[in-house]
Amino acid sequence: MASYRDRDTYVHRHGVTPETMSIISSKAKLYAVPADAGARTAYQVGVVAAFDPSETRAIEPVRGIGFGDHVAELVPGLTDPMTITVTRTAQYLTMIYQVFGYKGGIDGLVRSLRHHKYPFDLKQEVVISRVPMVVEAVNSSPGKTGGGVHSSGDNFDTGTGGNLDALITYFEGCWISDYSTSYASDTALVQESVTLNVTDIVADPSIAMSESLPFFNPNALSSIMRSINTNQAQTTF
Numbered sequence: 001m002a003s004y005r006d007r008d009t010y011v012h013r014h015g016v017t018p019e020t021m022s023i024i025s026s027k028a029k030l031y032a033v034p035a036d037a038g039a040r041t042a043y044q045v046g047v048v049a050a051f052d053p054s055e056t057r058a059i060e061p062v063r064g065i066g067f068g069d070h071v072a073e074l075v076p077g078l079t080d081p082m083t084i085t086v087t088r089t090a091q092y093l094t095m096i097y098q099v100f101g102y103k104g105g106i107d108g109l110v111r112s113l114r115h116h117k118y119p120f121d122l123k124q125e126v127v128i129s130r131v132p133m134v135v136e137a138v139n140s141s142p143g144k145t146g147g148g149v150h151s152s153g154d155n156f157d158t159g160t161g162g163n164l165d166a167l168i169t170y171f172e173g174c175w176i177s178d179y180s181t182s183y184a185s186d187t188a189l190v191q192e193s194v195t196l197n198v199t200d201i202v203a204d205p206s207i208a209m210s211e212s213l214p215f216f217n218p219n220a221l222s223s224i225m226r227s228i229n230t231n232q233a234q235t236t237f
Contacts, residue, residue: 055082173199
């Protein structure tokens with residue numbers, strides 16, 4: 001069935017993208033496993049007008065009686081699940097439910113959030129322009145790579161298949177919490193919009209999260225933390 005889908009038409013041809021130091025939207029790709037995929041192969045999520053990931057967490061101030069109007073410490077609370085808003089141009093052969101793996105539209109009977117039974121995964125690629133890659137190659141030692149930089153491609157599990165390096169982010173266990181579309185007499189274009197709740201965000205599912213991974217630069221520690229470490233070193237016998 002994949003041979004005649006709208007992703008194979010002229011609408012989905014790849015065009016020329018400027019080579020810049022700044023990230024531009026035309027180099028950001030979003031992948032999912034569609035309803036008609038025979039294997040776990042990801043395809044780009046059609047003509048996406050907006051892709052907006054967002055996450056928050058509460059920060060609670062710690063204060064003490066008798067110490068005046070002073071914040072002793074800020075304690076981060078639990079991080080709320082990330083939400084992603086995806087706005088996509090509706091197309092006859094693949095509507096947004098089908099793009100995320102559900103057999104709706106011409107594939108089946110899925111028409112409502114009530115039919116959304118299992119979570120799905122998304123993959124985002126931000127393809128790195130050649131200009132910053134050349135700068136990095138000149139200023140860095142050969143073979144230097146980051147934990148979130150991989151080869152760009154369509155394979156959902158490995159990210160292999162291309163020659164350009166890309167920043168890869170996997171959004172695992174996504175649930176659709178909101179769906180909307182609008183048909184207006186004064187506007188011909190129909191767009192679908194969904195809000196996704198994400199269970200987890202990782203750079204690469206094959207990398208086991210552990211304390212040994214370089215999540216933070218020690219040189220960026222707050223002066224408060226550096227003073228604590230210095231005092232501990234002085235009182236250690």
